[in-house]
Amino acid sequence: MWSSAVVSLLLAFTSIVGAAPAPNVDSDYEYIIVGSGAGGGPLASRLARAGKKTLLIEAGDDQIGNDNTTVPAFQAIVTQDPKMRWDFFVNHYQDLERAKQDPKFAYDIGNGQQYVGLTPPPGAKPLGILYPRSQMLGGCVTHNALIWITAHDSDWNYISTITGDDTWAASNMGQYLDKVYEWQSISSTDPTILLRDFQLTQHLAAGAAVMGAGPKPLDGLVGVLGTLLTDPNGRVPGRDSKEGLFQIPLITSGGARKSVREHILETVDEGYPLTIRRNTFVTKVDFDSSSPPKATGVSYLQGANLYKASPLSGGQGTPGSVKASKEVILSGGSYNTVQLLKLSGVGPAAELQKFNIPVLSDLPGLGKNMQDRYEIPITAAHETDFPLLKGCTFDMKDHDECYKEWKNNPNILSARGAYATNGLAATMSVHSDFADTSDIDLYIFGSPTNFTGYFPGWGDDAVRTHNNFAWYALKAHTRNTAGTVELRSTNPLDTPIINFNYFDTGTTTDGADKKDLSTLVQALKMGRDAFDRYRNEYPFFGGSKFTEQYPGPEVQTDEQLETYVKNRAWGHHASCTAPIGADDDPNAVLDSKFKVRGVQGLRVVDASVFPKIPGVFIQSPIMVVSEKAADTILSGH
């Protein structure tokens, strides 16, 4: 029993907390949760806090002490950190020639080098569009853009309606948001940090004017002040359709990122029976031979950076397995949960048979129905830099004055400076001309950065210059449900094949694609309107002149703007790949209690569970779902 592999494996566990479990009592765990992100982290903590012996398995480590994960302004830089990043290359379009029209398209040019752009060197191997993800305690919550926008009521009511399970009704879901708020503090950028910068204030006043604060200069200024005091998550009637220019709530406390990772670690520190296994990559769910098959545990490979999405991958890892007496819960995210289920014999029979994987449960809907936002910016280059960013080098080196300011003022939020913000100053909240319901369906963020989407090196580009400003749009309640996640091979360390099937190559019923496209064109025009107002209505602020960079003044007609959007849009809320649905829906993967259909003892709790992409931002709905799942499990459902 005490093979050297087992011993070294045990030594490799970076943290075994509470009473150290003996090596052969793996079956001691009641619940095993795979993945510690927005879906898995809160659930694991809640189960442990209820006294359940819980094992949380995470492919990455914790990166405690790495300020890339704590400084809000490093949200772009952190996604490039090789210690934690998982690079997925995805297809927005399956037609390669069309896909290559995106200047963010990446190629492998050998020797570990990549080319990004429209004119690759001969022999360059197409990779696709970078989709950043992360392996690390807290999952993508530890490297994301920190924005906290709660779901719309319609998101929950939809699940309730299609499943007939009224515990999903919005009127019942508020209690789970309250549970999240027991450990998640939300704060917005201190307005005084933003208002120090007249050039930024000039842009924000223009944005407030676009949102109806009135054309007169004073109204715009009043609009900005009102803005910075308006909470877009306010639990007030009419909130879901409220337009305006709002502040951006962040998952921060005292100007530093604090969320799922810290919650998990506090749960452990407080002595609850939660064990974390870091650097452990789960390769398969193990089932017994009962009918229907029951999940008994998981098989894994122990070792750091094993998954091929990691730039540091290459190791093979040490195999092992662990048992759960009650349940296994998958929270690996929209790509990895699908991959893991398929490799375990759960999924579309035809696809599994192609890979000679024995089919335990034929679930044709798994890995389909993938949804995401569409995002697109209008960007400007100024003659002079934004004062707010003076001294910010985004590298924590000696010359990084903004880092010093942040580091040296841990207790005075207003004194922490630019690094206490996530770089996004405020957002227009818009009900577009193309919305299907009364819910707002567009956020347009104002940001003194050069953010044009994801590609290798995007984080460096976003912050290298200090003279850029963007109004960048995020389309909420998107209509495209045509994304897919499919196996590339039976090697669990390979990434899956990910197709988003954007716009006309996706859902086109009732002009779905055209409506989404038109909404984004409207957003670009609103951004331009704000640029015009900056120039014409608020010159007394004294901000410097600028030229529009993207899409650029030559891109004017709706058709030209549409082409710009189709070629360059991106997303980062991939979801809905293992959807909850009605019992008679052949494409439903989960029932309304998160149970995987056709097997026992297995649930999914992460971004993949939604039948429809929720609201405007996704981490808040996922954490709410995570708390709901804990309640469902603990109350014996």
Ligand SMILES: Cc1cc2nc3c(=O)[nH]c(=O)nc-3n(C[C@H](O)[C@H](O)[C@H](O)COP(=O)(O)OP(=O)(O)OC[C@H]3O[C@@H](n4cnc5c(N)ncnc54)[C@H](O)[C@@H]3O)c2cc1C
């Ligand atoms: C760059 C970026 C910025 C974003 N900004 C925002 C934002 O501002 N606001 C917002 O609401 N949302 C944002 N998001 C989206 C949000 O962070 C994610 O949608 C959310 O974290 C997904 O939660 P999840 O639990 O489904 O998966 P994740 O948070 O990705 O967690 C999954 C975890 O599972 C682990 N895992 C996966 N497979 C295995 C395996 N086989 N074995 C062991 N462990 C495994 C992974 O290492 C990871 O830690 C952003 C995303 C990105 C990429």
Ligand SMILES: *[C@@H]1O[C@H](CO)[C@@H](O)[C@H](O)[C@H]1NC(C)=O
């Ligand atoms: C932060 O991330 C960058 C990559 O963007 C990396 O070069 C740097 O080493 C990281 N810093 C730390 C402290 O790990």
Ligand SMILES: *[C@@H]1O[C@H](CO)[C@@H](O)[C@H](O)[C@H]1NC(C)=O
């Ligand atoms: C902004 O980023 C883009 C890449 O998306 C780059 O082409 C452009 O040169 C950058 N702008 C500046 C001013 O650095």
